[in-house]
Amino acid sequence: MKFLALISGGKDSFYNIFHCLKNNHELIALGNLYPKESEKQELDSFMFQTVGHDLIDYYPKCIGVPLFRRSILRDTSKNVELNYTATQDDEIEELYELLKSVKDQIPDLEAISVGAILSSYQRTRVENVCSRLGLVVLSYLWQRDQAELMEEMCLMSKNISDIESNTNLENKFDARIIKVAAIGLNDNHLGKSLPMIQPVLHKLNQLYQVHICGEGGEFETMVLDAPFFRHGYLKLTDMVKSSDGEVHNARLRVEFQPRTLNEGFLQTQLDKLPVPSVLHDNWQELLQVLTNRQMETRKIEVGNIISKNVTTTSINKLNGKMYVSNLQSHGSKTVEEQSQDIFAELTEILRFNEIPRNHILSSSLLVKNMSDFGKINKIYNEFLDLAKYGPLPPSRACVGSRRLPEGCHMQLSVVIDIRNTHSDKISGNKGGLHVQGRSYWAPCNIGPYSQSIWLSDDANQVSFISGQIGLIPQSMVILEKDPLCQTILALQHFDTLCRTIGAQKKLFMTCYISDKSIIDIACKAWALYCSDLSCDDKECLIIVKISQLPRGAVAEWGGVACGQLQIDENDYDREDGEDEDISCKFEELSLNIDFLHTITVGSFESQKQFITGFTGDKEELSLVLEKCSKLAQVTLYFNSEESIPFHHNVEYYPVEKVFDHHGKEHRFGLHIRS
Template identity: 40%
Template structure:
C-alpha cells in the first residue's frame, strides 16, 4: 500500500517507516503536528512528541518526500482510552492533517504510526484512520522492548536523546545516541522498571539520520539544556543544519536488511508446533445433514448483570430483509430493558451461506458505530430451511463495566479487526472476557495462512492466547474450536491439551473444550478458536468446590457431552445452556427443553467429545 508516515522526529515513528518499507509498502509523504508557538518545544501533549520539532523542517529535504505539517490547536479534551470524535481535541488536528494529505495524495491507503504500548495513542490514530478509510500500520505494536531497542541500535538509524524524565536519567544523558545510552537503560530497567524504549515517558529522541534519508542527514549546530518545571525533567533546544550525502537509495535492494522481523510463531507456540505428532491428514467430505424446517424459540434470559438474547431469526424472504428484521427484534428487546447496542458484550452470527456475508455485514455494521463493538463469532452452519442468519448476543446491563480490546492496525502481534467487532470484550462485574473467533491470518499482511493445517491450528490458537495475554485475562473458562473438516479433531484436541499444560496448568477448569464442525469459516479458514477467559484475581470456583462464599463465585461453566435424551436433564432454572449439535440430534431434545429452560441453539455438522473424538454428540455448555 502507499502510505503516509506520521513522524514526530522520534525513533519509534522513524523505525516503523523501515518496517513499512520492508513489508513492501511505498512511502508517499510525511505528516507532522507541531506546537502553535514556534519557541515552545514542550507542550505536554497526551498524543504527540513536540521536543525537537524544528528538526522536522529538514526531513523533506533529507528524505525527498513532501512533508505536510499543521499546528496542534486542540487540547486533550477527551481523555477516555477509547476515543470518539470530540470537538477541540488534539486528535481532530490529526484528522485535519491527514485530510489534507488525502486531498493532495488520494492514492494514499495507509498511515505509519510508531505506537509500541500506548493504547491511548493507538486508538486515536485508528479512529482517524477509520473515518478516512485508511489502514494503520503499527509494526512496533506489542513488541518486546528489549528486543526492539537492540534492533534499533543495529538499524543504522542515528537517534539522539532530547528529553529525559525518569529516575536515573538527567541532563548528562541529553545528546547521547541510542547505542550510548542503551547499557544505562538496561540497568535502570532491572533496578527500577524503567521502560527500555521509553514507553513510560522516560525519554524522547530525535532521529538525525536513517537508511531512508536519501539526500542528506541532519547535524546539530547548537544545543541548549532546558530544565522543565518538573525538577526531574530536562530537554534540549537544538538548532540544526543539513549535510548533503550521496544518494544511496539505489544501493538498497532489500529494506529488510535494516530490520528484524519477528517470527510468525513465538518461542512457546513454535515449541507446541514442533511437538505435535506427524499425522496423515486426509480431508473427509463434509456430510451435510438435511436441513430441518423448524426454528428454535427466541429466548431472553436475565442472569445477574447479564442478559442473554438468543436464537433471533426471521421469516422474511430476502437476506437483507431477514437481517433488518433480526435487528429490529433485538432493538425492541434492548429498549424493553432500557439498554442500547453498545451494551452488547458479544455476538454469535450464524449464516446459511458465507457468500451472503458481505450483504449481512453491511447491515450489521450500521448498529455498532461506537468504540468497542462486541466480540463476535461468525460461521456458516446448518441453519433451518429458509433461514439465512441467526443471531444470539450477550448484553451487559452496566455499560460502565464494559472494557475491551479493539486493535485495528496491522502489526506482527495478532490480526487486526477492521470490521464491526473487537478482539475481546470484558465485563468488570463478572470478571469474564469473551474473545472473538480467531482464524490463522498472518498479522503483518492479513493474508490467510497457506501453511499446513497443524501450523494453521497453532497460529490461530496463538492469536487467541495473544489477546488473553495483552488483556491480562489469562485463564481459560471455556474454549470453542470450530473446524471445517473432521480430520482436524485429533490435531486441535492434542494441541489444546499441550497448550493448557503450559499456559494454565494450575487451573483444572481450563479443560472445558468444545470442538464442533461447521460447513464454512471466514475466508475459507480451516480452524477458528474462541471462548471465555477470566483474570487471576477473579478466582474461578469449580462445580466440585466446597466454598460457600458466593462472592467468590463469579461464573461457573461446565461442559457435558450426551448421546441420548436419558443422558441429561435440563432441570436448573438458574443456568443458561449453550447447545451444540447436528439438527437431527437437536430435534430429539426439543421436547425436553421446558418452558423455564433458557438456551442458545447452535446447529452444527458434528460436535466432538475431546476425549473419545467421537462425533454426532450434543455438547452442552452450562453457564451459571
C-alpha cells in the same frame, strides 16, 4: 498500500516507517502536529511529542516526500477517555483535519503509519481518526517486547565509533536523546545515540523498571538519519542544554547534508531488518512436536442434511446480563431482508427493556452461506453505528453452518449488560481491546467487532474473546501452509489476546473446524498448549465441525476467559442451609451426562459456574435443558437431524459434528453458565 507517516521526529515513528517499507508499503507523505506557539518546545500534550519540532521541516528534504503540518494549542486534550470518540476542540480533531486535508489532496492515500508501542491512548485515537476517514493504520511496533525492540533499533543504527568520529559511512539510523525525565538519567545522556545509551537503559530497567524504549516518558529522541533518507541527513553541529528540576532537555542545531546513495542500498538494509516470526518461539516448538508425531487422519462423514428445527427467540436475564438467542427470519426473503428483520427484532427487544445498543458485549453469528457474509456484515455494521453508540463494538464469533433451518440465511445471539443502562458513558460499562491497526502482534479488527470485551467493574474480568483464525497479522492474509500451521497460528492469536488483557484462565473454549482432517490436530494442539501452561482448563473445550469459516480458514478458536477466579468451589465448606451450586443440583438428578469441566468464578456472595458437558441421550438432554431453564443459560451444539425439543434460555447451535477435547464424538455438547 500508499501511506502517510505521522512523525514527531522520534525513533518510534521513523522505525515504524522502516517496517512499513519492509512490508512493501509505499511512503508518499509525512504528517506532523506542532505547537502553534512556535517558540514552545513542550506542550504537555497527552498525545503528541512536540520537543524538537523545529527540526521537522528538514525531513522532506532528507526523504523526498512532501510534509503536511498543522498547529495545535496547549491544553486541548479535552477527551482523555481511553477509547476516544470525536470531541469538539480536542487536539485529536486537529489530527483529523490534517489527515482529511491530505486525503483531499492525495486521493490514493490508503494508510497511516504510527509508532505506538504500548500506548493504547495513542493507538485508539489514531485508529478512530483513520476509521472515520477510511484509512488503514500501520503500527508494526505495537506490543513488541521493548528490550528486543531496542536491540533491533541498535542493530540497525550507526555504531558508536562512527558517531564519535562524526563520520557517515552508511545512512543507518541515528536517533539522539533530546529529553530525559527518569531516575538514573541526567543531562550527560543528552545527545547520545541509542547504542550509547542502551546499556544504561537495561541497567535502569533492572533496578527501577524504567521502560527501555521510553514508553513511560523516561526520554525522547530526535532522528538525524535513517536508511530511507535518500537525499541527505542531518549533521549535528551544536546542542543547547536546559534543565527544569529532574527534567533535562537538549535543543539540537543541525545542518542538512546532501548525499547520493548507492543503488539498492535501502533494499539491502530492509533485507537486514529483523521481523518477528509469524509463529512465536514457543509455538514453533509446539509445531515441531506435533510435526514429529504421527498425526491421525480421521474421516468425518458429513451429510447435506438441513435442520428442520425452527427455534424461537429466547430472552434470559441472569446475573446482570441478558442473553438474547436464536434470532432468525424465515420465508422467501433475501439475505438483506432477513438481516433487517433480525436487527429490527433486536432493536425492539432493546427498546422494550430500555437498554442502549452499546451494552451489547458479545455476539454469535451463524451464516448459512459465507458468500453472503458481506451483505449481512454491512447491515450488522449499520446497526452498531460506532460513531453514535461508542467505540467498543461487541466481540464476535462468526461461522458458516448449512444446518440452519431451511429458508433461514442467518442466526444471531447476543449477550447484553443490563446494569447501569442509564449511564452517560458512551461505552457503557465495557472495557475492551479494539485494535484496528496492522502489526506483528495479532490480527487487527477489520469489521465491527472487538478482540475482547469485559465489564469494567468485574473483579474477575470475565472476558468474551472473538473467534481467531490463522491470519498473518502484518498482511491480514490467511496462512496458506498446511492445516497444522494454520490451526496452531489461530490458537496462538487467541492466547496472545488473553495474555495482552491478563485473562488467561479459560472458562469456555470452542474450536470450529471446517476441514475433516483438523479434529486430531486440534485435540493434540490443545493438549500441548494446556500442558505447557500447566493448566487444568483443557476440559472446557468443545470442538465442532461446521460448514465454512471466514477467509476459507480450517480452524477458528473462540471462547470466554477470566483474569482471576478469586475462589474455587473447594475453597470453603458450606454450612447447612446454604445454597448449593448448579453442578451439585445436576448431580441430584442422577443424569446420564458426562460433565467434564466445572469452574466457579466470583466471591462467596456472588458465584457463577461455567460448565462444559456432553451427552448422546436426547431424553437426558431434555431433562438437563429443563433444569437449566430455571438456573442458567445454555449454548447447545447439536448435530442431530431429529427434531430437538425447544427450551427457553438455550442458544441452539446447529453444527455437523460435536467432539470433546479427546476427539471423542458426541451428539450434543453444552456450555452452561449459571
